[in-house]
Amino acid sequence: MVIHHLENAEMARMFDIDISHLDGLDFPAGWGRVAPGERSASHQHDETEMFVIVSGEGTLLVDGHRHAVKAGSVAQFAPFESHVLENSGETDLVFFLQYRRDAASAARSSASQERQNPQRPQFVFSTPPTPNGDLHLGHLSGPYLGADAFVRYQRLLGNPAWHMTGSDDFQSYVVALAHREGKTPAEVASHYSREIRQTLSMMDIELDHYTVTNDAEGYAAGAQRFFSRLVASGEVQLRDAPALCDRENGNYLYEVDVAGACPGCGNATNGNICEECGEPNVVTDLGAPITKASQQPPENRAVKRYMLPLHQFAATVAQHHKVGRVPARMRELAQRVFSRASLDVPVSHPASWGISPAEAEGEGQVIWVWPEMSYGFLWDIEQLGKKVNQPWKADQPDASWKIVHFFGYDNSFYHSILYPVLYQLAYPDWQPDIDYHHNEFYLLEGKKFSTSRRHAVWGKEILTPQSVDAVRFYLSLTRPEQERTNFQLAAYQQELSQTLIGQWQTWLHDLGERTARLFAGQAPDAGIWTKEQVAFWAQLNGHLQQTTDALNADGFSLRRAAQQLKNLVQDTLTFSRSQQRLAGIAGWKDEVDYRTRSRQFFTDWD
Structure with missing residues (x-):
């Protein structure tokens, strides 16, 4: 006989709680202890696992659903079923755990549609495009087609899912185009936002909500409240920090205004993010920087902005990456980002185009459009709720929400690293459950699609009611999911003529003809x-x-x-x-x- 006593258990920290292993039993087992106010790290594994609550009380969070447990409760988790145990009481929550590995059970669970598609709201976002041009096939092949097909399939399974996006009006790239065209940023954003929405419609991409950030009533005030939460956390502070400025006129430089060598990979990049390696920069760390307007070296100055010490939040991001679907590409990016000794990220910039912080001390600043976007997703959920009669609130995010993001890899830092930190600061009691789906660059005849350089096949050039299905199929077939792929017009036309017409249409026509001739039109x-x-x-x-x-x-x-x-x-x-x-x-x-x-x-x- 083998007897183990809890008081003799030697506990070790695993999954952010105390765990012990029991030797000598015929099955793997142990004790677990969650202190008051603690919670286990979200995780999933290939074993079937069982918890028996011995004392205390708390909550099990399983795939977004909360279940109260107390002494005498028993819970069994299927393989790959994510779970978190929280202690909501005033004494230790103690449980006995047992697990077993069964290949057949793991195989069934890995392919389970029920496990992958829980019955809870799924808010699917394609990154809001910058309204400094229309959408080309590079855009359409990535976030927009991906999110559209994802939502269609989820609805086919009977799962509640909605596709949302909008226009990212307050981008500095909008200001740059407005300057070149002699227009106001608002005029440029409004024009291209309409063009973008029309192109999405021509692509048969169905949207449940589309936010125009410069026009949406109440949006700016909501973004200000969100930013005030960040400031109130004490981690985001207004202070002087090194910056680059135009040597001739003293203008502050960021994003589109400045270029240089990426501090991460050494490739040429604009300010703040590198499209090649995905790493952020703070412009002062660019190699051989130049002012884009004058092509002259800028000068270093101390400029006051709201700053976030991002390097202090490696554990926050690591914990977040255990919850949802986070591709290896993003986990590796996080490792590179947090390998830096320090990374103070400005979350506001001196500018006139954008949403100003509500704080009086922030006069002359605008909330950086990327932190603003993190709020925009919550705003979209609230606006959708008004349409479908649900009480969702941007300032009350809920654990039952499943958020799914589709974006290009060059947006990975913002979505999978910066935003989880901002959400933790603004809503410390919310653990967002987010799946990330990224795409690499879609090339055009071997070179990057580019809105600013107008090297593109525009959606409106190729999309018609007759061609849209063929375009959707070919972009799906060549979608740059794990690697860069290349669009060639000749290859598209060949796929259309040889596969869709030469094989599929010919086969279906012949099948229909034989069914009509031999079986009176009935299968x-x-x-x-x-x-x-x-x-x-x-x-x-x-x-x-x-x-x-x-x-x-x-x-x-x-x-x-x-x-x-x-x-x-x-x-x-x-x-x-x-x-x-x-x-x-x-x-x-x-x-x-x-x-x-x-x-x-x-x-x-x-």
């Missing part, structure tokens, strides 16, 4: 199955499963889904051609008639 009974046909049926189900896996939340990949559809049609055509050899042979071609007659006989007899 016939399958007849007596040969072993070849049984094997092909299994092959089709394999294609269905792989397509489903490619569309499910955890492994979402339009590129794989589109390729699976191509494979399915190709295999069907190959099998169909092999079976056509029996079409004119008596005794084989009549099997269907026999099966149909038999079915009619039993129907009449009944």
Whole structure:
């Protein structure tokens, strides 16, 4: 006999709580202890696990749903089911834990649609585009097509999901274009916001909410309240910090105003973010910086801004990355960012275009558009709630919310590193559950699409009611999900003529013609199955499963889904051609008639 006593257990810190291991049992087991006010780190694993609450009380947070537990409660977690145990009482919450590894259970759970698509609101965001130009295929292939297809599939499964975006009006790139065109930033933003929305419609991208940040009533006030929360946290402070300024006129330089060598990878970059490696910069750390307007070196000055000591929040980001779907590319980016000894990030800039902080001391500043965007997502949720009669509030984010982001890799720092920190400061009791889906650059004839350089195939140039399905398919097939891919007009036209028309349309037309001619337009009974046909049926189900896996939340990949559809049609055509050899042979071609007659006989007899 083996007896273990809790008071003799040697505890160690695991998952941010105390855990012990019990030796000598026939199954892996241990004790767990959560101190008052503590919570375990969110995690998931391939074992089936069971908790038996021995004393205390608390809450289990499982895939966004909260469950009260107390002494005598038993909970079992399926493989890969994320879970958090919180102690809401005044004494230790003690539990017995047991787990087992079973390959069959893990395999079932990994493919479970129920696990991947919990019945709770899913707010799916495609990054708001900068209204300094219309959308080109590089934009459309990434966040917008991805988010649209994701929401469509979730709704097909019966899950509540909504697609939201808007125009990111207060970008410095809008100011730069307005200056070149002799217009106001508001005029430029308004014009291109309308163009963007029209292009999304032409792409059959259905939006449930679209925010125009410069026009939305109440948006600026809400952003100010959010920013005031950051200031009230004590971590965001207005102070002098090194900056770059134009040597000729003294203008403050950031983002589009300045360029140099990225301090992370050494490639050429504009201010504040590197498109190549994804790392941020604070412009004073650029190598050989130049003022974009004059092409002259800037000068260093101390400039007052609201500053965030981001380097102090590595643990916050690491904990956040344990909760939702965070690709390895972003975890690795976080490791690079937090390997720096210090990183003080300005979250406001001296400028006139944007939303000013509510604090009197912030006069002359505007909230940096990227921190502003983190609030914008919460604002969108509240506005959507008004449309669907739900009491969602931007200043009361809820643990039941599932947020899903689609964006280009160059936005990864903001979404997966900066925003979790801002949410922690503004709403310390909220642990956001966010899935991240990024795409790499989509190239055009081997070079980057570029709005500012007008090197692009614009959506309106290629999208018509007749072409939109073909464009969506080809962009899905070549979507730059894990690596950069290349759009070539000749390759698109070849895919259209050879695959969609030459194979798919020809096959469907022939199938419809034979069904009409041989079976009066009704799909016939399958007849007596040969072993070849049984094997092909299994092959089709394999294609269905792989397509489903490619569309499910955890492994979402339009590129794989589109390729699976191509494979399915190709295999069907190959099998169909092999079976056509029996079409004119008596005794084989009549099997269907026999099966149909038999079915009619039993129907009449009944």
